Amino acid sequence: MRFIRKTHYKQDIQLFKHEGQVFWYGLLAAGLLAAPFLLSDFYLGELSLVFIYAIAGIGLMLLTGYTGLVSLGHAAFLAIGAYTHAYLLAQGWPFLLSATTATLVTALIGGIVGIPALRMTGIYLAVATLAFAIIVEQVLVHWESVTGGFRGMAVELPSIGALALDGSFNFYFLCLAVLVVSSWLALNLLRSPTGRAMTAIRDSEISAQSMGIHLAYTKTTAFAISAGFTGLAGSLLAHKIGYLAPDSFTLLTSIQLLLMVVVGGLGSLHGVIYGAIFIGFLPQGIAVLRDTLPSGIAQIPGLEPGIFGLILVLVLIYEPLGIYGRWLKIRSYFEAFPLYRKAMHKRQRSYLRTERLR
Numbered sequence: 001m002r003f004i005r006k007t008h009y010k011q012d013i014q015l016f017k018h019e020g021q022v023f024w025y026g027l028l029a030a031g032l033l034a035a036p037f038l039l040s041d042f043y044l045g046e047l048s049l050v051f052i053y054a055i056a057g058i059g060l061m062l063l064t065g066y067t068g069l070v071s072l073g074h075a076a077f078l079a080i081g082a083y084t085h086a087y088l089l090a091q092g093w094p095f096l097l098s099a100t101t102a103t104l105v106t107a108l109i110g111g112i113v114g115i116p117a118l119r120m121t122g123i124y125l126a127v128a129t130l131a132f133a134i135i136v137e138q139v140l141v142h143w144e145s146v147t148g149g150f151r152g153m154a155v156e157l158p159s160i161g162a163l164a165l166d167g168s169f170n171f172y173f174l175c176l177a178v179l180v181v182s183s184w185l186a187l188n189l190l191r192s193p194t195g196r197a198m199t200a201i202r203d204s205e206i207s208a209q210s211m212g213i214h215l216a217y218t219k220t221t222a223f224a225i226s227a228g229f230t231g232l233a234g235s236l237l238a239h240k241i242g243y244l245a246p247d248s249f250t251l252l253t254s255i256q257l258l259l260m261v262v263v264g265g266l267g268s269l270h271g272v273i274y275g276a277i278f279i280g281f282l283p284q285g286i287a288v289l290r291d292t293l294p295s296g297i298a299q300i301p302g303l304e305p306g307i308f309g310l311i312l313v314l315v316l317i318y319e320p321l322g323i324y325g326r327w328l329k330i331r332s333y334f335e336a337f338p339l340y341r342k343a344m345h346k347r348q349r350s351y352l353r354t355e356r357l358r
Helices: 009-013 019-038 041-065 074-090 095-114 122-142 168-190 193-203 205-210 215-241 251-264 269-292 303-318 322-336 353-357
Strands: none
Touching: 019 041, 019 168, 041 074, 041 168, 041 215, 041 251, 041 269, 074 095, 074 122, 074 215, 074 251, 095 215, 122 251, 168 193, 168 215, 168 269, 193 205, 193 215, 205 215, 251 269, 251 303, 251 322, 269 303, 269 322
C-alpha cells in the first residue's frame, strides 16, 4: 500500500507525483532512445506513425476529453496542417518555419470553426464538425493550383539546416522530440487557469459560467489549441506518407482519431499514448485477421471501418474508461490492498442541481 502525503501546493501541480513515476518514466525514455539501435526500419516507421497519432490525439483529447466537445472533423485539421506545410516547403520555406506556420494557420482556422459551434453540443456539434471535414475535403479536390486536386502533391524531404531528416532513424527522433514537447505543453496547459476552465466547462457549463468562466472564449480557445496540435501532427504526417491526396484524410481518419482517445481513455493524456499504440498497430492486426478468415468474409468491402466501429461500441459498453482506466483499476488494487473494494471504480453519474436548468 502506498501513501502520498502532500504538505505543499507545489506537490499537487508537479509533473511526477512520487519517485516511482520518475523511475518508470526514466526507464521508458531509455527504451525509446535505444529503440532505433535495436529495431528495423519498418518498426521505426511504425513507431514514428504512433508518435504522430499521439500528437494528433493530444489535440483531440484537449477538446473532447477535457472540454467535453465532440469532434468528427479532426481529419480536416490534419489535412490543413499537412497541405499547408507541404505547400510552404515547395515555396522554399525552411522546415521549422513551415511547420510552425502550418500549426498557427490550422489553429487560426480551428478558432474560426469554434465560433459557430459555440451554441452546439453533443450530436449537433459532431455533425457540424463532420460537415466542416466534408467542406475541407471538397476544397482539397477543387483547389488544384495549391493542392493538386485528385493528382495530389509530393512532399519535399525534411531537413533542418544541413541535417537531413528523410531517414527512418532521424525522422524517428524528430517525431519523438515533438511528442515530448507537445505532451509537456499539454500538461502545463491543463494545470493553468485556461485548462481548469476547460475542465469546468466539461463538468457543467452552468456552474462554470456562474464562477465567472467565459464560455465562448474558453471553447474557442480549446478549438484553436486542439486544431493547432492536430495541424502540427499533420505536418509530420505529410513527410511520413510522402505524397498527399484528398483520400488520405477521410471520415475514417476522424473515426480513427476518436477511437484512439476513447479506447485509450477519455480525460487522460496517458490514454492518448495507449490509444495511439492501439491504432498504430491495429491495421497490421486486421491484415493478419484477413488471412485467417474465410475468403468470402475477408474480401467484404468496408471490413476495416466495421471493425473500428465494433471496437468503439464494445469499449463504450464494457470498458468506458478505456485502456488507461483498466490500468488504474489494476494499480488501485495493488496500492490499496487489502482495503480495495470491488466497486471503487464503479461507473456512476453525479447529477448537479444546476443541470436541471438545461
